[in-house]
Amino acid sequence: MGHHAGWKNFPLRLVMKQSPLPLTVIGGYLGAGKTTLINRLLADSQGERLALLINDFGDVNIDQSLITSHDGDTISLTNGCICCSLADGFASALDTVKENAHRLDRVVIEVSGVGQPAKVALWGQSPGFYSDGVVVLVNGQSIMQRAEDPYVGETVLAQIKGADLLLLTHTDLMDSPQVEEATQWLATKHQAPVLESPVATALLYGLPPQGTDSDPAPVDYLTASVVLNKTVDKSILDLWAKTRPTGVIRAKGLVKISDRAENQTDVQLFGPNLVLRPHPSDQTLNTVVAIARPGTPRAALIKWLNQLNPAN
Amino acid sequence: MSKTVIYPAAAIYTMDQSRPTAQAVAVRDGRFLAIGSLDELSVLDDYTVDNTFATHTLLPGFVEAHSHSYAGGLWMHTYCGFFDQTDPQGKTWAGCKNIEDVLNRLRQAEAVLLDPNEPLLAWGVDPIYFEGEHLAGSHLDQVSAHREILVMHASLHIATVNNALMTAQGITPDTTMEGVPKDGAGWPIGELQEPAAMSLAGKPFRSFWGRLRAEHAIQGLGQLANQAGITTLTDLGNPTSTDPATIAQWQKIVNDSQFPARVSIFNMGNPATDLQAVTATRQKSSDKLRFGHVKVVLDGSIQGYTARLNWPGYLNDRPNGLWLVPPEQVTDLLRPFHEAGLLIHAHCNGDQAVDVFLDSVQELLTETPRFDHRYTVQHSQLTTPAQYKRIKSLGMCANIFSNHTWYWGDQHVTSTVGPDRAARMNSARTALDLGVPLSMHCDAPVTPLGSLHVAWSAVNRVTSSGQTLGPKERITVYEALQAITIGAAYQLKMDHEIGSIAPGKFADLAVLKADPFLEDPMELRNIGVWGTMLGGKTFPSA
Ligand SMILES: Nc1nc2c(ncn2[C@@H]2O[C@H](COP(=O)(O)OP(=O)(O)OP(=O)(O)O)[C@@H](O)[C@H]2O)c(=O)[nH]1
Numbered sequence: 001m002g003h004h005a006g007w008k009n010f011p012l013r014l015v016m017k018q019s020p021l022p023l024t025v026i027g028g029y030l031g032a033g034k035t036t037l038i039n040r041l042l043a044d045s046q047g048e049r050l051a052l053l054i055n056d057f058g059d060v061n062i063d064q065s066l067i068t069s070h071d072g073d074t075i076s077l078t079n080g081c082i083c084c085s086l087a088d089g090f091a092s093a094l095d096t097v098k099e100n101a102h103r104l105d106r107v108v109i110e111v112s113g114v115g116q117p118a119k120v121a122l123w124g125q126s127p128g129f130y131s132d133g134v135v136v137l138v139n140g141q142s143i144m145q146r147a148e149d150p151y152v153g154e155t156v157l158a159q160i161k162g163a164d165l166l167l168l169t170h171t172d173l174m175d176s177p178q179v180e181e182a183t184q185w186l187a188t189k190h191q192a193p194v195l196e197s198p199v200a201t202a203l204l205y206g207l208p209p210q211g212t213d214s215d216p217a218p219v220d221y222l223t224a225s226v227v228l229n230k231t232v233d234k235s236i237l238d239l240w241a242k243t244r245p246t247g248v249i250r251a252k253g254l255v256k257i258s259d260r261a262e263n264q265t266d267v268q269l270f271g272p273n274l275v276l277r278p279h280p281s282d283q284t285l286n287t288v289v290a291i292a293r294p295g296t297p298r299a300a301l302i303k304w305l306n307q308l309n310p311a312n
Numbered sequence: 313m314s315k316t317v318i319y320p321a322a323a324i325y326t327m328d329q330s331r332p333t334a335q336a337v338a339v340r341d342g343r344f345l346a347i348g349s350l351d352e353l354s355v356l357d358d359y360t361v362d363n364t365f366a367t368h369t370l371l372p373g374f375v376e377a378h379s380h381s382y383a384g385g386l387w388m389h390t391y392c393g394f395f396d397q398t399d400p401q402g403k404t405w406a407g408c409k410n411i412e413d414v415l416n417r418l419r420q421a422e423a424v425l426l427d428p429n430e431p432l433l434a435w436g437v438d439p440i441y442f443e444g445e446h447l448a449g450s451h452l453d454q455v456s457a458h459r460e461i462l463v464m465h466a467s468l469h470i471a472t473v474n475n476a477l478m479t480a481q482g483i484t485p486d487t488t489m490e491g492v493p494k495d496g497a498g499w500p501i502g503e504l505q506e507p508a509a510m511s512l513a514g515k516p517f518r519s520f521w522g523r524l525r526a527e528h529a530i531q532g533l534g535q536l537a538n539q540a541g542i543t544t545l546t547d548l549g550n551p552t553s554t555d556p557a558t559i560a561q562w563q564k565i566v567n568d569s570q571f572p573a574r575v576s577i578f579n580m581g582n583p584a585t586d587l588q589a590v591t592a593t594r595q596k597s598s599d600k601l602r603f604g605h606v607k608v609v610l611d612g613s614i615q616g617y618t619a620r621l622n623w624p625g626y627l628n629d630r631p632n633g634l635w636l637v638p639p640e641q642v643t644d645l646l647r648p649f650h651e652a653g654l655l656i657h658a659h660c661n662g663d664q665a666v667d668v669f670l671d672s673v674q675e676l677l678t679e680t681p682r683f684d685h686r687y688t689v690q691h692s693q694l695t696t697p698a699q700y701k702r703i704k705s706l707g708m709c710a711n712i713f714s715n716h717t718w719y720w721g722d723q724h725v726t727s728t729v730g731p732d733r734a735a736r737m738n739s740a741r742t743a744l745d746l747g748v749p750l751s752m753h754c755d756a757p758v759t760p761l762g763s764l765h766v767a768w769s770a771v772n773r774v775t776s777s778g779q780t781l782g783p784k785e786r787i788t789v790y791e792a793l794q795a796i797t798i799g800a801a802y803q804l805k806m807d808h809e810i811g812s813i814a815p816g817k818f819a820d821l822a823v824l825k826a827d828p829f830l831e832d833p834m835e836l837r838n839i840g841v842w843g844t845m846l847g848g849k850t851f852p853s854a
């Protein structure tokens with residue numbers, strides 16, 4: 001292990017003026033706590049300017065009230081909404097966001113309670129954006145029963161399966177065996193990490209708010225990093241992504257990948273998904289940093305990161 | 313007061329039991345003044361006789377109670393569908409039966425585009441009929457290597473684009489978006505699946521949809537209606553119907569005396585926030601243009617496997633469909649509109665969606681009883697007899713998607729639900745026998761705007777391959793014509809004004825070139841339409 005890059009001050013989005021906007025998708029069944037979470041994100045935004053899109057009743061709305069209440073960042077956006085059969089609603093909402101990209105740091109989408117967040121996250125692959133993860137909220141009190149519901153059971157399970165991170169809510173109303181039961185049940189459905197709400201904003205976002213240089217990681221969470229001593233093969237990266245130890249919430253980095261043109265590739269591992277994008281800056285870091293749940297063995301985390309530095 | 317004009321006709325069917333047939337109608341001030349024999353009408357004061365319809369058959373103007381305004385706008389793009397279809401100008405475009413037909417159609421369209429920078433946009437391609445042939449970008453490259461081409465498939469879920477478009481819009485081997493399939497060498501093959509991938513097509517994609525909202529598109533819709541004998545249309549589900557700009561656009565177009573149809577625009581939005589706005593739009597209504605009703609969409613479509621089905625669901629345990637509204641929220645969603653007394657129609661293709669809607673209506677009616685609410689199940693494709701009994705006892709209506717039998721009946725037998733439930737689909741006979749107020753629709757542009765085709769489908773229940781699905785569910789010609797006139801008018805709360813030929817009603821007529829009661833029922837859809845009369849003004853079709 002070389003020098004220790006912190007989690008929050010890891011400088012991925014450097015100074016490029018129109019670098020792509022991260023797009024975070026928040027999903028979960030009716031009443032799971034999506035709006036509650038988003039309100040917390042807004043309150044805790046540390047100057048990060050968010051555009052919030054609400055996808056409801058087959059429409060996409062840019063939520064004026066929420067954006068306005070988050071002072072200084074009011075965007076006067078025309079209502080980008082669609083009939084379920086007019087497919088350009090999301091496109092035009094994102095076009096509007098893009099026109100305002102210079103005034104924004106992030107897009108957050110709240111998906112309807114019966115919507116499929118993983119599908120919505122595809123929009124994060126549009127030019128001008130990148131997908132920064134799908135967070136699916138799960139009401140711990142009701143999820144196991146809900147999953148059996150003849151009307152919405154499949155919908156809820158499909159939401160869970162599309163998550164990069166599962167966030168268990170309403171746990172304040174449950175005792176710890178119940179929380180444990182719900183967590184284990186979720187683990188049988190999908191391999192994404194499960195966290196108990198509320199969690200620190202930094203865990204939901206891949207990238208630090210610009211200009212902040214605060215503590216390296218939220219309390220109790222474990223971080224570790226590795227400096228790569230040479231170019232890494234894509235096949236090694238793929239294997240590494242697949243062998244992520246349980247407990248790893250996400251990893252990110254800038255590395256040089258053989259057979260890719262760019263000097264540095266932005267690597268994002270959120271849940272099971274590995275996303276690679278060319279990185280525009282000249283800076284060469286060759287570093288990957290990972291964050292894991294409290295209780296994850298440090299040795300396992302480091303061993304895993306070191307897979308990226310295979311012995312010759 | 314305008315002068316009275318008497319129009320004799322070869323036959324007149326009024327859809328009004330008190331006087332089911334007549335020799336002539338007398339029209340004054342845009343309304344029917346009198347209906348009867350020539351003798352009876354000759355006692356009127358100061359009339360002229362107009363023999364325009366002397367050899368034609370008159371019916372009440374047809375009422376399409378489930379159509380979408382963008383049906384007209386699609387014709388601003390080149391038609392490449394499998395079935396013959398007629399455009400707003402009255403030109404019939406032969407169906408494209410294979411990929412070569414599609415390419416020829418595109419070549420012709422390309423040849424007349426003057427601006428080299430204008431993208432060529434097309435619609436309606438349905439590779440399901442092309443026996444395994446796959447439409448790829450390389451096919452479209454044969455049409456033009458320079459002009460951007462985007463061909464939207466009939467499902468509206470897939471678009472095929474050419475290399476010129478991919479180059480211009482930056483769709484390359486580096487494109488990581490899901491839904492952009494690539495060939496063995498890593499090049500995108502020119503297929504864009506689902507809206508997120510389609511939007512990579514940039515400006516051509518945005519123009520494809522943008523043009524559908526143009527004034528010209530709505531004018532086209534009126535012309536299509538006119539050719540089909542339709543005098544009242546719906547825009548069933550307009551998400552911006554409370555927006556002043558939308559209202560002004562429709563007022564300008566529809567209230568113009570040259571526009572050949574009445575239009576009822578249903579709002580589709582969030583009841584919690586839209587109630588006051590929707591109620592306010594009622595003040596903007598006129599004789600020709602209506603606002604203030606509400607549509608909600610509960611599920612998807614059966615042919616797209618997105619409708620919500622009760623057990624056993626789709627064939628071969630395919631996953632069940634999608635909800636567009638959480639079922640447990642439907643009652644709360646509808647409550648403000650219910651309490652305000654608004655007319656509510658709900659899109660329910662699958663039988664499980666119907667259950668959810670019926671439960672909600674029952675709950676709301678128990679809380680706050682309402683008379684004459686005319687809650688309508690839209691599409692109602694898989695509704696069971698037990699559900700129709702509930703529909704009846706709750707005082708609700710059904711608007712059935714009868715065209716499905718012809719367009720997708722064979723696929724329903726083999727792929728979606730199997731022969732047993734395909735035979736039950738769109739069961740108009742059951743609905744009528746149980747006394748459910750019935751209408752039938754085409755859901756244009758999902759199927760072409762055309763009431764006689766809708767009626768024909770319900771009368772014959774024949775699929776494209778020629779099999780008859782559920783023959784006992786067929787209805788008579790008279791019943792079918794009732795459903796597309798007075799039946800539909802009832803569901804729009806306009807049956808006191810339109811839907812039958814009776815004194816005092818708007819003088820709206822479908823003018824047919826043959827008598828539907830004398831023709832073979834299998835010929836119903838082929839009967840020529842001369843045009844329409846709307847509010848006493850004649851509109852011969854192109
Ligand atoms: N006790 C408790 N209540 C919560 C929690 N999260 C959300 N709630 C409450 O649950 C209710 C629904 O929360 P929302 O944040 O509106 O949920 P949502 O997912 O946005 O709901 P929809 O948008 O309607 O699907 C609200 O009353 C919240 O205050 C939690 O972790 N614990």
Ligand SMILES: [Mg+2]
Pocket residue numbers: 034035036110
């Ligand atoms: Mg919410």
Ligand SMILES: [Zn+2]
Pocket residue numbers: 378379380548755
């Ligand atoms: Zn429709």
